Amino acid sequence: MEPFPEVENVCAVAIDLADYSDLRTANVYAVGSGPMTLIDAAPKFPGSFEILKIQLEQAGRSLSDIERIIFTHGHVDHFGLAALIREEVGHPIPCFIHTEDAWRVTAEIYHEEMFDEAGERLMALVDMPPDEVAKIQERFSLFAMLCDPVFDVKMMEDGDVFEGEDYALRVIHTPGHTPGTCCLYETSQKVLFSGDHIIGHITPNPLFELRKDTLRNPDYLSLKEYIRSLEKVKDMDVRYVFPGHGQYVEDLPDLVESYRWHHRERMDRIWTALNKKSRPLYHIIDEVFDFVPEYDGFLAISEIMVHLELLIEEGQAELADPGPPAYYRAIRRDR
Numbered sequence: 001m002e003p004f005p006e007v008e009n010v011c012a013v014a015i016d017l018a019d020y021s022d023l024r025t026a027n028v029y030a031v032g033s034g035p036m037t038l039i040d041a042a043p044k045f046p047g048s049f050e051i052l053k054i055q056l057e058q059a060g061r062s063l064s065d066i067e068r069i070i071f072t073h074g075h076v077d078h079f080g081l082a083a084l085i086r087e088e089v090g091h092p093i094p095c096f097i098h099t100e101d102a103w104r105v106t107a108e109i110y111h112e113e114m115f116d117e118a119g120e121r122l123m124a125l126v127d128m129p130p131d132e133v134a135k136i137q138e139r140f141s142l143f144a145m146l147c148d149p150v151f152d153v154k155m156m157e158d159g160d161v162f163e164g165e166d167y168a169l170r171v172i173h174t175p176g177h178t179p180g181t182c183c184l185y186e187t188s189q190k191v192l193f194s195g196d197h198i199i200g201h202i203t204p205n206p207l208f209e210l211r212k213d214t215l216r217n218p219d220y221l222s223l224k225e226y227i228r229s230l231e232k233v234k235d236m237d238v239r240y241v242f243p244g245h246g247q248y249v250e251d252l253p254d255l256v257e258s259y260r261w262h263h264r265e266r267m268d269r270i271w272t273a274l275n276k277k278s279r280p281l282y283h284i285i286d287e288v289f290d291f292v293p294e295y296d297g298f299l300a301i302s303e304i305m306v307h308l309e310l311l312i313e314e315g316q317a318e319l320a321d322p323g324p325p326a327y328y329r330a331i332r333r334d335r
């Protein structure tokens with residue numbers, strides 16, 4: 001991976017995830033040369049806390065310089081180490097997250113309800129075989145081990161600005177990957193910290209909301225929100241995008257264009273599969289994806305769901321039989 005470009009007042013720490021995930025790295029950014037803001041807090045892997053500490057020290061900084069931590073969203077790989085950092089410095093550094101994602105960083109969810117009845121109901125709807133469901137459950141319970149919960153998060157909203165001695169970070173609410181996903185824009189250096197909204201080497205997943213029924217807005221369509229959020233950042237005056245995973249990005253408009261193309265193509269594949277034969281969604285996975293790692297069954301279903309939601313909204317597909325398992329069919333485009 002190419003090293004991050006030098007940006008005044010920004011220290012990038014990339015924690016290697018190559019052995020665990022195609023995300024390549026979990027990136028943490030320290031902004032500010034005196035008191036600093038930490039953007040995201042990496043998953044709690046064996047050794048990840050030490051790597052973060054040492055890399056900051058090598059850059060002449062220290063955990064005790066952190067005046068706040070901002071989570072771009074509420075996934076374990078972005079807040080996992082926050083509790084340990086607070087413990088190490090000996091005081092509760094304020095942690096911020098968008099209101100919509102705040103529930104994700106609390107104990108109850110991550111340690112008990114990661115894959116609750118809502119998950120099982122969804123798997124029955126898509127006709128996922130029991131042994132595959134067991135694999136997904138196992139993977140979800142692993143996630144719970146990659147973080148310590150943060151009980152007392154503070155809320156942030158679109159437009160909030162966090163000011164430091166020599167920096168300012170503006171919150172840009174970019175729902176899609178999760179409903180509370182935010183980017184942070186450093187106004188003087190023109191750096192966009194994009195979390196999982198923009199990633200250079202893979203297309204970010206607008207995730208299907210498993211707990212949709214318990215969310216405030218049941219009409220939230222992940223992919224639709226995601227595409228809208230791409231528009232929100234596409235034409236910004238950005239010198240570098242510093243993402244939550246992998247390498248930095250220079251050409252934001254080009255990348256956004258390639259995402260759009262990618263999602264259109266995926267929607268087409270789903271439409272074509274359902275047009276061939278109305279089926280529960282588990283049975284179209286092989287036609288939609290060229291390759292799915294066996295542990296990624298949930299992600300595959302999630303991707304299909306969010307694209308299908310949009311096809312339905314556009315009048316190109318419909319529910320044929322509510323099941324379970326549910327059957328969907330394509331609506332002929334020439335009709």
Ligand SMILES: [Zn+2]
Pocket residue numbers: 075077078196244245
């Ligand atoms: Zn992530």
